[in-house]
Amino acid sequence: MTDYLFDAPEVKSIPVTGATAEYPVGRIFCVGRNYAAHAAEMGAEVDRDAPWYFTKSPSAATPSGAIVPYPPGTANFHYEMELVVAIGAPVFRADRAAAKAAIFGYGCGLDMTRRDLQQVGKDNRRPWDLGKDVENSAVFAALTRATDFGDPGPQRIHLEVNGDLRQDATLDDLIWKVDEVVSHLSNYYHLRPGDLIMTGTPAGVGAVVPGDVITGGIDGLAPIALTLTDPE
Numbered sequence: 116m117t118d119y120l121f122d123a124p125e126v127k128s129i130p131v132t133g134a135t136a137e138y139p140v141g142r143i144f145c146v147g148r149n150y151a152a153h154a155a156e157m158g159a160e161v162d163r164d165a166p167w168y169f170t171k172s173p174s175a176a177t178p179s180g181a182i183v184p185y186p187p188g189t190a191n192f193h194y195e196m197e198l199v200v201a202i203g204a205p206v207f208r209a210d211r212a213a214a215k216a217a218i219f220g221y222g223c224g225l226d227m228t229r230r231d232l233q234q235v236g237k238d239n240r241r242p243w244d245l246g247k248d249v250e251n252s253a254v255f256a257a258l259t260r261a262t263d264f265g266d267p268g269p270q271r272i273h274l275e276v277n278g279d280l281r282q283d284a285t286l287d288d289l290i291w292k293v294d295e296v297v298s299h300l301s302n303y304y305h306l307r308p309g310d311l312i313m314t315g316t317p318a319g320v321g322a323v324v325p326g327d328v329i330t331g332g333i334d335g336l337a338p339i340a341l342t343l344t345d346p347e
């Protein structure tokens with residue numbers, strides 16, 4: 116056993132519906148612009164050639180139901196409701212069928228975003244890290260096994276702020292389907308159990324302020340919630 120100078124980083128984990136063991140978080144990949152109506156609201160074209168990605172640090176993982184402070188360095192903190200894919204088997208250079216077979220399960224997620232800092236990155240052709248890799252910004256609800264959920268399709272995906280509906284779409288609106296995303300991403304990474312993919316957000320993103328309560332859901336999955344308090 117290695118003797119560390121200080122406590123090693125905590126392993127984050129996500130509950131699994133119907134199981135006592137939790138799903139330990141490895142890497143967090145996020146798909147950009149995967150709903151046409153959201154790409155349009157961001158003033159962007161849909162990328163039809165291939166999906167593309169950004170990442171969040173595993174330490175950004177936060178459980179549904181958390182109460183977290185409004186983050187530093189932003190005046191435009193946005194919610195993004197997303198379907199999360201959890202990898203359950205090693206997958207590398209896989210076709211769509213093999214990619215689908217490697218999916219452990221699905222969950223509701225929130226990709227919380229410092230939109231103003233993301234825009235600075237876009238405007239200056241810089242990375243998005245300050246906008247996207249935000250502490251407590253990868254919120255995960257309990258996962259449901261793929262065998263219990265079935266396939267993403269007509270299920271509704273929605274988000275409310277203080278009870279007011281802000282995002283409302285279906286998983287059929289995903290441009291790149293989950294098996295296509297896993298297959299494509301497996302050409303660049305040796306995906307393995309613990310790896311999570313946030314699959315993009317529908318239209319209707321917007322800002323939240325301290326005191327707001329965000330709730331969301333996807334038919335057939337455990338719902339998600341996040342409460343924001345005053346900045347530290």
Ligand code: MN
Nearest residue numbers: 195226315316
């Ligand atoms: Mn997103």
